[in-house]
Amino acid sequence: MSINRHFNILDYTLQSLLRRKFKNIGIIIVFTFVIFITGSVLLLSYSFKKEAMLMLKNSPELIIQKTMAGRHELIPVGISSEIMKIPGVSKVEPRYWGYYYDSLIKANYTILASGESLSANNRLLKGRLPGINENNTAAIGRGVSEARFLNTDSSISMQTAGGRPMDFWITGIFEADSELLTSDLIVISRADFMKLFGIPEQMATDLAVTVSNETETVVIAKKILSQFPDTRPILRSEIIRTYDAVFGWRSGLILTLFSGALIAFIILAWDKATGLSAEEKQEIGILKAIGWETSDVLEMKFWEGLVISLTSFLIGIILAYIHIFFFGASIFAPALKGWSVIYPNFKLAPYIDFYQISILMSLTIVPYIASTIIPSWKASITEPDIVMRG
Amino acid sequence: MLLHPGVIALVIGSGIVLLLILFASATGIRIINRWDIKSSSEEQLDLERKTYLISTLVQYTLLFEIISLFLFIYTADDMHNILAGAMCATGSFNANPYGFPALYVKVISLFISAAWIAVNYIDNKAQDYPLIRMKYKLLLFILPLVLSEYILEIMDFRGIDPNVITSCCGVLFSEGGIGIASSLASIPVVPMVIIFYSLFAIVIVSGISVIRSGSKFYTIFFALVSGIFFIVSIASVISFISLYFYQLPSHHCPFDMLQAEYYYTGYPLYFSLFMGSFFGMMTGIIELFKHIPSLSSVIRLIQRKWALIAVCSFALFVAITLIPIIFLPFSLRGY
Structure with a gap:
C-alpha cells in the first residue's frame, strides 16, 4: 500500500519532469559537467596514487644516499660491507642511475646500469637487456625509441662526460605496458655507465638495502645514520607517504580552484528552483486542490531532486571514467603528473571505490539538494485557491 | 591538511548541515514561543507551514550525517598513509586529541x-501536535552538537600533521597500553563472549515480551538493555569479533572491516547494530508520551513495530558476527 504511494508520486514526478524537458535538461547538462570535472580530478589522482603504490611495492625498503652540503652525492661502494654487518640487513646493492640531456630532441633520458634486480622482470621487454658485462649495448624505452626513430638492431649515440661520442647497439625495447616506468629509460651496462658519466670506480649513485623483516627498517635506518652521519636513508614508507600527500594536495588544490564553478552551479540550482513558472505553480495548486498534502508535494520535489542529481551523477561519472581511463585524462594530466618532455603515454589501471564516490556525492549532490530544500518547501505550501484565481 | 579531497568534502558537508540546522533552530525558537494550536491567526498558519520545512531540513540533515x-x-583511513606509524583509521583518529571526540x-x-525524526513521526500521527514544543526543544539540542562536530572536525584536520608519529591500531589496541580503547581490547575473551551472548539472549527475550504484552516495565527494560547492548557490542567487536573477521589474534581495529579487503562486512554489521539499538531505545523513550490521550493507542502500535524491528536487527547483527566464527577456520581456543 504505502510503497505504492511512493511509486505513484515518483511516477508523477517523472511525467512532470518530462513535460518540462528543456529547463531540466539545462540543469542536468550543467550538473553533469560539474560532476565530470570533479570526478575526473578524483579518479585521476586516486589512480595515480594506486599506480605509484603498485610501483613502489617492489622497490627496496631502504635507499641510502650520500649527501654533501645538503646535496645528493655519489656514495662509496665500500660502505656497503659495513652496512651488511648490521643485523637484519639481507642485501646491499649499489645502484647506478642518472639523467642524460639529449640536445637533439631536447629531452632528458633516465639512464640506468643493469643490475641483478632488473633482469628479474624482463617480461616487459621486447628483445633482451644488455648483460652486466656486455659493453656498448642498450635497452631503451618506447618514448626514446619513438623520439629517435630507433628500433632493435640500430644504434643510439650519446656524448660522454669527456665530450666523446659513444655508440650503443639496441638489444631491446620496453613494451608499452610498462610505459609509466620505462618511457624515457635507457639501460646500459655498469662499465658503460661509468664511462659515459665519468664516474670514479668504487662509487655508486646510491645503495639499495633489502631488509629481511620490514618492521625493523626504521631501526636499521637509524643505525646506518649514526654510523654514517653524512648519508640520508630514505624509507620506502616515506616515499609512499610523500606520494600520497602530494597527490592528495594537488587534487585538493584543483578542487579548490574549481569551487568557484561549483558555487556558481549551486546558485543556478537555487535560482531555477526558486523561480517557479506560473504553469508549475498552477500545477501544484491543482494537485493540492485534488487532495495532495504538503508532504506529498515535498516528496515529489524530493524525487525531482533525486532524479536530476542521480541522472547527472551517473552520466558525469561515466564520462569522467571514459575521460580518465580511455583518453588518458587529457585535460588534467599535466597538472597532476608533473613535467617532463618525454611524457609517458600510458593507460591507467581503472580504479574506483566507494570512497571516491562518497567524496564526489558530498561535493556535488549534497550542496545541490540542500540548495533546493527551501525553494521546494515554498512551492509546496502554495495555496490552491490563490493560484487558481490567478 | 585541509586540501585533501576527502577533507574538503567533509568540511563542505558539515558546513551545509550546520547551516540547515541553524536555520531550522531559528524557526524552531519562534515555534516554541508563539505556537498556539487553537489560534487561527495568520502567524499560526505560517508556523504550521514552517513545521514542514523544519522536518524536511532535519530529514536531509540525517541523510547527510550518515x-x-x-x-x-x-x-581517516585514507590519510593513514601520510602519517608515519599510522596503519589504519585508528591511527589517524589518534594523531591528535580531536579525532576520536569528533567521531563520538x-x-x-x-x-x-534520527530520534528527532522518530518523535516527529509520532507527533504527526496525532491531530493536535501534542509534542510540538518538546520536539523543537530537542532541535535546539541538536544545534550545539552539530556546531561542535563542525569545530572538532576542522580542528582535527588542521591538527593532522603528516610527520607526527602516531600510535596505530597495533599499538592502541595492544594489550599493554593505557586508555579506554586498549582496556577494551584487553578484556579477556571468554567473559566477554559470555556477557555478549547472554545479553543478546536477554535483549531478544525482553524484545519479544514488548511485542507480546507491552507493559511499561518491559518497554523501559528493553530500552535500557538495548542501550547497554550497544556499548557491549562495540566492546565485543574490539575485543573478539574483529579477531574472527581479520583471522588474526592481535588485530582489534573496529574500522578495517569497512574496507573492501574484508568484503565491506562492517556496513551490514554496524548498520544492523545501529538500527537495533536505535529502535530498541526509542521504544522506551516514547513510553514517556503514552499518557498523552491523543497518542496512547498510536504509541502502543508503534512500540510493537519498533520492538520487532529492533529484535530483527539485533538478530541480524549477531548472525553476521557468527558467520566468521562458524565458517572460517580461525579459532581463539589457544589464547
Whole structure:
C-alpha cells in the first residue's frame, strides 16, 4: 500500500519532469559537467596514487644516499660491507642511475646500469637487456625509441662526460605496458655507465638495502645514520607517504580552484528552483486542490531532486571514467603528473571505490539538494485557491 | 591538511548541515514561543507551514550525517598513509586529541537527529501536535552538537600533521597500553563472549515480551538493555569479533572491516547494530508520551513495530558476527 504511494508520486514526478524537458535538461547538462570535472580530478589522482603504490611495492625498503652540503652525492661502494654487518640487513646493492640531456630532441633520458634486480622482470621487454658485462649495448624505452626513430638492431649515440661520442647497439625495447616506468629509460651496462658519466670506480649513485623483516627498517635506518652521519636513508614508507600527500594536495588544490564553478552551479540550482513558472505553480495548486498534502508535494520535489542529481551523477561519472581511463585524462594530466618532455603515454589501471564516490556525492549532490530544500518547501505550501484565481 | 579531497568534502558537508540546522533552530525558537494550536491567526498558519520545512531540513540533515560519518571514517583511513606509524583509521583518529571526540560527536548527532525524526513521526500521527514544543526543544539540542562536530572536525584536520608519529591500531589496541580503547581490547575473551551472548539472549527475550504484552516495565527494560547492548557490542567487536573477521589474534581495529579487503562486512554489521539499538531505545523513550490521550493507542502500535524491528536487527547483527566464527577456520581456543 504505502510503497505504492511512493511509486505513484515518483511516477508523477517523472511525467512532470518530462513535460518540462528543456529547463531540466539545462540543469542536468550543467550538473553533469560539474560532476565530470570533479570526478575526473578524483579518479585521476586516486589512480595515480594506486599506480605509484603498485610501483613502489617492489622497490627496496631502504635507499641510502650520500649527501654533501645538503646535496645528493655519489656514495662509496665500500660502505656497503659495513652496512651488511648490521643485523637484519639481507642485501646491499649499489645502484647506478642518472639523467642524460639529449640536445637533439631536447629531452632528458633516465639512464640506468643493469643490475641483478632488473633482469628479474624482463617480461616487459621486447628483445633482451644488455648483460652486466656486455659493453656498448642498450635497452631503451618506447618514448626514446619513438623520439629517435630507433628500433632493435640500430644504434643510439650519446656524448660522454669527456665530450666523446659513444655508440650503443639496441638489444631491446620496453613494451608499452610498462610505459609509466620505462618511457624515457635507457639501460646500459655498469662499465658503460661509468664511462659515459665519468664516474670514479668504487662509487655508486646510491645503495639499495633489502631488509629481511620490514618492521625493523626504521631501526636499521637509524643505525646506518649514526654510523654514517653524512648519508640520508630514505624509507620506502616515506616515499609512499610523500606520494600520497602530494597527490592528495594537488587534487585538493584543483578542487579548490574549481569551487568557484561549483558555487556558481549551486546558485543556478537555487535560482531555477526558486523561480517557479506560473504553469508549475498552477500545477501544484491543482494537485493540492485534488487532495495532495504538503508532504506529498515535498516528496515529489524530493524525487525531482533525486532524479536530476542521480541522472547527472551517473552520466558525469561515466564520462569522467571514459575521460580518465580511455583518453588518458587529457585535460588534467599535466597538472597532476608533473613535467617532463618525454611524457609517458600510458593507460591507467581503472580504479574506483566507494570512497571516491562518497567524496564526489558530498561535493556535488549534497550542496545541490540542500540548495533546493527551501525553494521546494515554498512551492509546496502554495495555496490552491490563490493560484487558481490567478 | 585541509586540501585533501576527502577533507574538503567533509568540511563542505558539515558546513551545509550546520547551516540547515541553524536555520531550522531559528524557526524552531519562534515555534516554541508563539505556537498556539487553537489560534487561527495568520502567524499560526505560517508556523504550521514552517513545521514542514523544519522536518524536511532535519530529514536531509540525517541523510547527510550518515554519508558524512562514513566519509569521515574513510578519510581517516585514507590519510593513514601520510602519517608515519599510522596503519589504519585508528591511527589517524589518534594523531591528535580531536579525532576520536569528533567521531563520538558524529555518532551522537546521528542518533539524536534520527530520534528527532522518530518523535516527529509520532507527533504527526496525532491531530493536535501534542509534542510540538518538546520536539523543537530537542532541535535546539541538536544545534550545539552539530556546531561542535563542525569545530572538532576542522580542528582535527588542521591538527593532522603528516610527520607526527602516531600510535596505530597495533599499538592502541595492544594489550599493554593505557586508555579506554586498549582496556577494551584487553578484556579477556571468554567473559566477554559470555556477557555478549547472554545479553543478546536477554535483549531478544525482553524484545519479544514488548511485542507480546507491552507493559511499561518491559518497554523501559528493553530500552535500557538495548542501550547497554550497544556499548557491549562495540566492546565485543574490539575485543573478539574483529579477531574472527581479520583471522588474526592481535588485530582489534573496529574500522578495517569497512574496507573492501574484508568484503565491506562492517556496513551490514554496524548498520544492523545501529538500527537495533536505535529502535530498541526509542521504544522506551516514547513510553514517556503514552499518557498523552491523543497518542496512547498510536504509541502502543508503534512500540510493537519498533520492538520487532529492533529484535530483527539485533538478530541480524549477531548472525553476521557468527558467520566468521562458524565458517572460517580461525579459532581463539589457544589464547
